[in-house]
Amino acid sequence: EAGVAQSPRYKIIEKRQSVAFWCNPISGHATLYWYQQILGQGPKLLIQFQNNGVVDDSQLPKDRFSAERLKGVDSTLKIQPAKLEDSAVYLCASSSTSGGAYNEQFFGPGTRLTVL
């Protein structure tokens, strides 16, 4: 079974530039998560999708971050414009649900963003 795919693996940009990350979850997984992990900290949930609907985006800085999952499969996360404090690893994860319960999450390799 193929895992969660993310691209790019690394990205270096200057502040005020824009960047986009892509995630392809495990086939059949209805739930997709984007996390931000700053060095030395645990992951912080940015947004959670159930199919193509948003379940939780309470911690997404909506003035600069946006995410979409138009067809309920792959997803993109965009930052526009980037700030220095956005330097982090952006992790995508997916999970299936059964009987309304969420199963374990499978993580992609992450995209390491450096903002100069």
Next chain:
Amino acid sequence: KNEVEQSPQNLTAQEGEFITINCSYSVGISALHWLQQHPGGGIVSLFMLSSGKKKHGRLIATINIQEKHSSLHITASHPRDSAVYICAVRPNYQLIWGAGTKLIIKP
């Protein structure tokens, strides 16, 4: 007070030692996850527990729902076990993450 507390924060041990990492939480949950993160690497799910005990190779995870406590054990530890181990609990659709335990196993 954090809803998920892990201890210890850092642990250094010699190869072969028996390792225990603890996780206490303060909310009602439907499941608890143990995850592993290697430096520079992605996150791997080790266990998802809602009761009792699970074993996978040299890893054992236990949970006591009444006491709101879980432990992750590693038997015959090896340097390749060096990683950050994270406990996360699921009270609803969200996961609440612990801060992680950084484990270093010396040869």
